[in-house]
Amino acid sequence: MNITKNIHEWLFSLMPEATASIVEMVLIAVVYLAIFAVAGLYLVLLERRVAAWFQLRLGPNRVGYQGLLQTMADALKLVSKELTVTIKADKFLYNLAPYFVIVTALMALSLFPFSKEFQAFDINIGIFFLTAISSIGVIGILLAGWSSNNKFALIGAMRSGVQTISYELSVGLSLLTMVLMTGSLQLSQIVEVQKGGWLIVQGHIPAIIAFCIYMIAGTAETNRAPFDLVEAESELGAGFHTEYSGMKFAYFFLAEFINMFIIAAIATTIFFGAYLSPFGITESIPLLGVFWFLAKTLVLVFLMMWFRWTFPRLRIDQLLVLEWKYLLPLNLLNLVLMALIVLLKLTIHF
């Protein structure tokens, strides 16, 4: 984009190279923090409105037009609240835990190609980095549960550990299946490949299977219903963040929604051609790419909300049976099938 290029040149002309690049990095980080906050807050609002719609209620519609400022007001309230720490909590880990969750979510966010030039961080091991980062987030949850010194928080955190480690495999393997087709882990490269048709179309049957597995495992990894055992409110109170208050609670809460966005964004990038429009024209107008990216992501986010408000919750043993006995073997078979299809050049191209 021209604006970013101009800012870049202006900064480098203004100060020495080292300072300029540091300033630039900070600026980019601020931009992403803003995206993070806005996306998080509005996803919360979206969730509440969608839930209300499913449940024949109205949902928040008083603060601002159609409730658009509701979550802003909630965030302000949370900022102004007292941060409480229980006496027996491990204070250092207790305070550290929310940052693990929020920083990993932010790091993952920086990788996505929102548009052709709108990508902060395009490394050659993109997908690998994404899966690695998303596994670090669970450390935050485990720490939160452990350091709270509360039995419900601990049970929630342990469940989260079990769940994330199990479903990570399925997420990784289903993404690996798609990587077989692209031959690259770099996200921009993967988008380039999809100019000849979205990968879910190119890879037909195994790609669709991989997508289904990815969505199931992705929902499980974000700890959302029907896999929300981590904070099953009728069983565990609020799960791992039972003891958190004020802004620290808000960090967990926002991170949950950002993680949902990330899962949907990965699916958009890998399966649905990221910023590429379904009609072929994107290059001319730069912001159109951002529009398509967000539109596809929001459709997937809506799908995940649909899951949440339709299905009852699974039990922990059923959750593990689903992963280890069904999804994982299916995934491995699917990987072999995809390898065969790529080898025999049976993929569809336009």
Next chain:
Amino acid sequence: MDVGALTTYFYGFRDREMINDIFEETCGARLTMNYNIPGGLMFDIHPNFVKRTKEFIAHFKTKLPEYDLLLTGNVIFQKRMKGIGILSKEDAISFGASGPVGRASGYSCDVRKHHPYSAFDKVTFNEILKTEGDTLARYQVRILEMWESMSIIEQLIDNIPEGDFFAKTNTVIKLPEGEYYERVETARGELGVYIISTGTKSPYRMKFRSPGFSNLSLLNHIAVGGKIGDLVATMATLDLVIPDIDR
């Protein structure tokens, strides 16, 4: 709700709202009606009562299958509920289970059938019995009983007799000396009142037999060996109401 299926819960609220509106119109209260008083009823039924009840029955007949579509057939729900918290018929009898909890275990305990009171001997209805005794059976008994209740209402709604709704009684009622036990079938089971009177204006002893209390005592017995998730599911289908237990 306790297994995380929140949407069905709100579907229930939608239909409950209509029932509450009918109640409100007739007796002015939505939850604590106090409509039955010694000697009869507090007020006559509202002129709209019959019409609105019929409307509701017609509406609910189309909405009740939605519950099945959304929840009962769901794979996750079936897996969560089947074979959990099994209560045998013998245990149901010896723990004094009543209502849907007892009937799901095959224990025929409907007070309306065995000791008909008010107009229940004039209508035909089936007592829903299941033999599985698990959480799913208790849930299904409740759904099927909604159908039965609708058919009971349909049989009675057109035949409400005209006349006095309230017979004059003294403000102080003195029971003749002796022991009395009267029971009714409620949504949760058998609600009984036991009174020992010595002939004075206040009873010598009085006991409320609440369905919640005897059903609660089952929980310890049938939840053994399950997971936390099973516990909440079992508790939900025992349909415990805390003030009811504390009676």
